[in-house]
Amino acid sequence: MSALIGRSAALRWVHLVLGGALLMPYWLLGLVLLSSFSTDASTAQTVLLQFAALGLAVPMAAVTALVPVVRVLESTAARALGVGGAAELATVPSQSWAARRRTAVWYVQHLVLGGIVSGLSLAVPPAVVVLLLFPTEELIGRWLGPDRPPAALVALGLAVLPVLANAAAGAWLARTAPALLGPTPAERLAAAERRAVELAQRNRLARELHDSVGHALSAVGIQAAAAGRVLASNPEFVAAALLAIEQTARTAVTELDTVLGLLREDEPAAPGSGPTLAELDTLLRQLELAGVPVTATLDPGLAGLPGEVSRAAYRIVQEGLTNVLRHAGRVAAALRIELSSGTLELELSNPVGADRPSRPGGGRGLRGMAERAAVLRGECHAGPTGDGRWRLAARLPIEGEQS
Amino acid sequence: MIRVVIADDERLVRLGLRAILDAEPDLTVVGEASTGAEVVSVVRELRPDVVLMDVRMPEVDGIRATGQLMATLDPAPRVLVVTTFENDDYVYEALRAGAAGFLLKRATAEEMVQAVRLVAHGDSLLFPNALRQLVAGRRVPATTAPPRTDRLTEREGQVLRLMTTGLNNGEIAERLVVSPETVKTHVGSVLAKLGARDRTQAVITAYESGFVQPG
Numbered sequence: 178m179s180a181l182i183g184r185s186a187a188l189r190w191v192h193l194v195l196g197g198a199l200l201m202p203y204w205l206l207g208l209v210l211l212s213s214f215s216t217d218a219s220t221a222q223t224v225l226l227q228f229a230a231l232g233l234a235v236p237m238a239a240v241t242a243l244v245p246v247v248r249v250l251e252s253t254a255a256r257a258l259g260v261g262g263a264a265e266l267a268t269v270p271s272q273s274w275a276a277r278r279r280t281a282v283w284y285v286q287h288l289v290l291g292g293i294v295s296g297l298s299l300a301v302p303p304a305v306v307v308l309l310l311f312p313t314e315e316l317i318g319r320w321l322g323p324d325r326p327p328a329a330l331v332a333l334g335l336a337v338l339p340v341l342a343n344a345a346a347g348a349w350l351a352r353t354a355p356a357l358l359g360p361t362p363a364e365r366l367a368a369a370e371r372r373a374v375e376l377a378q379r380n381r382l383a384r385e386l387h388d389s390v391g392h393a394l395s396a397v398g399i400q401a402a403a404a405g406r407v408l409a410s411n412p413e414f415v416a417a418a419l420l421a422i423e424q425t426a427r428t429a430v431t432e433l434d435t436v437l438g439l440l441r442e443d444e445p446a447a448p449g450s451g452p453t454l455a456e457l458d459t460l461l462r463q464l465e466l467a468g469v470p471v472t473a474t475l476d477p478g479l480a481g482l483p484g485e486v487s488r489a490a491y492r493i494v495q496e497g498l499t500n501v502l503r504h505a506g507r508v509a510a511a512l513r514i515e516l517s518s519g520t521l522e523l524e525l526s527n528p529v530g531a532d533r534p535s536r537p538g539g540g541r542g543l544r545g546m547a548e549r550a551a552v553l554r555g556e557c558h559a560g561p562t563g564d565g566r567w568r569l570a571a572r573l574p575i576e577g578e579q580s
Numbered sequence: 581m582i583r584v585v586i587a588d589d590e591r592l593v594r595l596g597l598r599a600i601l602d603a604e605p606d607l608t609v610v611g612e613a614s615t616g617a618e619v620v621s622v623v624r625e626l627r628p629d630v631v632l633m634d635v636r637m638p639e640v641d642g643i644r645a646t647g648q649l650m651a652t653l654d655p656a657p658r659v660l661v662v663t664t665f666e667n668d669d670y671v672y673e674a675l676r677a678g679a680a681g682f683l684l685k686r687a688t689a690e691e692m693v694q695a696v697r698l699v700a701h702g703d704s705l706l707f708p709n710a711l712r713q714l715v716a717g718r719r720v721p722a723t724t725a726p727p728r729t730d731r732l733t734e735r736e737g738q739v740l741r742l743m744t745t746g747l748n749n750g751e752i753a754e755r756l757v758v759s760p761e762t763v764k765t766h767v768g769s770v771l772a773k774l775g776a777r778d779r780t781q782a783v784i785t786a787y788e789s790g791f792v793q794p795g
Contacts, residue, residue: 399685
């Protein structure tokens, strides 16, 4: 019943009246164009003219619907007025001719069906009123012949007409909306690929968190549990445990900072944001607190670097130092950043930790750094040097100086 | 006295676990290892009752180390997998490789101590609910062979069902109104018919074959 009258039918009626309203300018334009050919003002020719104008309106509407943004407007209207489900209609402008053609078909049927329902909605109520007020009017006789049914019955039949037309047109539009306004197979594929990329990024961050903060927190938890267990019997262990807890917590905060930095970077809303080499001092102080003193040799020209190079260099240093902390433990590191002939040369080295073998999957940070460098057409690699040290080297071209 | 070996690549975790377990009168930590390769040789030499095994270790991980221990030692020690997170694919693999149970690193000291005792004793299931959730989140590997649970008698099936809920032999005996000795015999033939090393393996088989619904 709600398909005939009620909220759902009312919304669909609004949608169809909107279509009828959209049809008007095309139709009027068609009338203007055709009336210049018309010579005779007879009723028959006027009616013919109206239909010819409608015929002319259809191709004009179809052509305007090829504009990509029409799909967004029509999808939004269909969704808001209960003609299509939210999930199945496209939310972006047409990106292919297939999508534009489908939108054109949709637009034409929306306008034509809308025109019919609007016309009925406008014409029927006055006719019904006239029939009920003047039931003996000869008008009915002229239309329906001498054996006419009672006027009230005719009025009722007439009143039902727009309701049925509205329900039928609304149902048809709702049925065809997913096929005509929904995403094309290519768009579905692209959306699935985007989701896969997002998922991969989320998984990477989850692993980073697992490896850094998860490990640190469970070590802290176990140390604290053990300390509580032997509080009276082994005060030496308790003291050592407290120290270890303090250091592990500091390290974890540093690593968390790195991961959160990655998280913020993955947000598309903030391109070109993030710390630059200007914040290197803070980072080095933080590392020193966590147990990795860094001897830094920095080129005086670093402040004048383009933002993207400076940011990439900062991230590489940050991830490199986090790796030192993670894999070598509390050792001294040496950092050197030099600018020469339009290139930034970065080198970070540290002794390989003896008692902290690297965790499996520890190469992810390195790959991230290499990707970061590759974006700027630079390079980054790392490995043992043979004399018991680990060396991370990166080279980033500085675009600004060459142009 | 239950003899324990701890395998974990984090020194702090090893130290903490050792302090917790050594504080108990009936437990003693006899050795440590920091890689999966090391743990195999340490266990071969010291023959502990229980191995606390970190799943993620460099070189040979906890899963492969567990498999090697099960394949090369008889009697093999009970392996208790230690993990940071419970929804860990590695934990499941380690259980399939023969580990007797798993322990979360965030467990309380009391839970850790109890877990070691329970696994060493071996007559009831460790954390039945956690095990159920772990199995419920998995796709059952497709197999064409008929489930081995087909070979169980009705009574053995009842015993297996009660085993999945975490009851020990004494509790199962009470439920079925039989003697604990009879239950022990049934459990033995369930393990034999399913080809399971211990209760944990039998329960995993019960879930995976659909004999018991993990949901």
